Amino acid sequence: MILVTGGAGYIGAVTVRELLDKGFAVRVLDKFLYGDAPLDDVRTRIDCISGDLCRLDEAVLDGVDVVIHLGGLSNDPTAEFNPEANRRLNTDATRTLAEACKRRGIKRFIFSSSCAVYDRGMMAEDVIQDEDAAVEPRAAYATSKHAAERALLALTDKDFQPTIFRQGTVYGWSPRMRYDLVVNTFVRCAFESGRLTVHCGGEMWRPLVDVTDVAKCYLACIQADLKDVGGQIFNLAYKNFRILELAHWVKKALDGIVPVEIEVEYGSNTARDYRVSTKKLERVLGFRPRVSVEESARHMARKIQAGIHADFHNPRYYNIQWLELLVEIEQHLKRLGSIF
Ligand SMILES: NC(=O)c1ccc[n+]([C@@H]2O[C@H](COP(=O)([O-])OP(=O)(O)OC[C@H]3O[C@@H](n4cnc5c(N)ncnc54)[C@H](O)[C@@H]3O)[C@@H](O)[C@H]2O)c1
Secondary structure, X not given: OEEEEOOOOHHHHHHHHHHHHOOXXXXXXXXXXXXXXXXXXXXHHOEEEEOOHHHOOHHHHOOOOEEEEOOOOOOHHHHHHOHHHHHHHHXXXXXXXXHHHHHOOOOXXXXXXXXXXXOOOOXXXXXXXXXXXXXXXXXXXXXHHHHHHHHHHHHOEOOEEEEEEEEOEEEOXXXXXXXXXXXXXXXHHHHHHOEEEEOHHHOOEXXXXXXXHHHHHHHHHHHOOHHHHOOEEEEEOOEEEEHXXXXXXXHHHOOOOOOOEEEEOOOXXXXXXXXXXXXXXXXXXXXXXXXXXXXXXXXXXXXXXXXXXXXXXXXXXXXXXXXXXXXXXXXXXXXXXXXX
């Protein structure tokens, strides 16, 4: 049995389907912050548990052989919205879950970290960073992910062999859609306005990877020899791109579907900027992401044309908007007592 935390999320919903397709038994633990609809069509095939990682009920680990830990707050704005809650979830709850796994002899543990840990600011030297590069994250999100990585590595021994994937920014279609990720945002903008606005000259570098490649990589890791992947960190990306280059790939993908103009603004650059090496992923795990930005953007466009996730104003597609809304409603309901 494979436990996927955050299994109703953007990456989780794709991962769960990939695991089911390969014949694995799957349990999902999720707080369903964005709802549980992304699991509607697989619900009868999985063990679906509503729960909070910050209040872990260890029974969720009964019968589990592998954990894929995706539950968390998943970008800079949501982390900065409440840095303390972000640390409790992304770092402390990860450590607690890992300790429980170790006590129960669950050795295989996949953790979705982020290449954001490599961000050293725009003034830093432009180098391709591998897993051995010294990192010194400053933002709340990257700091919480890096602290979780260190906690996992500190627990590593013969009884607990975590694998950490430092993922690039993910793109592509998922049953739980996010339009707050750069490529997906460009596709959405293309349909909404036909205009892709690129800030700061679009010169920032970012590693990126398609969501189905992420799910396939987890699968490759589960099937790999534990002595090769246990206690290891891997960068997971298809390629490093400049943001302006991404806009051009999306424009090309949507050629003949919607007309697209690219508008470049030249302001001072304070955005995240880093490049990573994926050689270790290929050398040790033998895995290479395959899905290009162009292919992925075209796939998203076909879904949108079919009316799937085409309600772009739905706040659920934008993590920070949705969380702000939930918190506002929570406070309002506390004052109201009840609505009727
Ligand atoms: N999407 C990316 O570009 C990207 C890149 C690098 C790393 N990651 C990491 O991958 C993981 C998954 O990202 P995603 O894009 O699928 O995010 P997502 O926001 O779509 O999904 C996160 C899931 O975690 C669940 N969750 C949140 N708090 C919880 C709690 N307290 N208890 C149980 N479940 C909880 C949410 O309900 C949601 O279903 C995250 O840890 C993220 O940091 C994502």
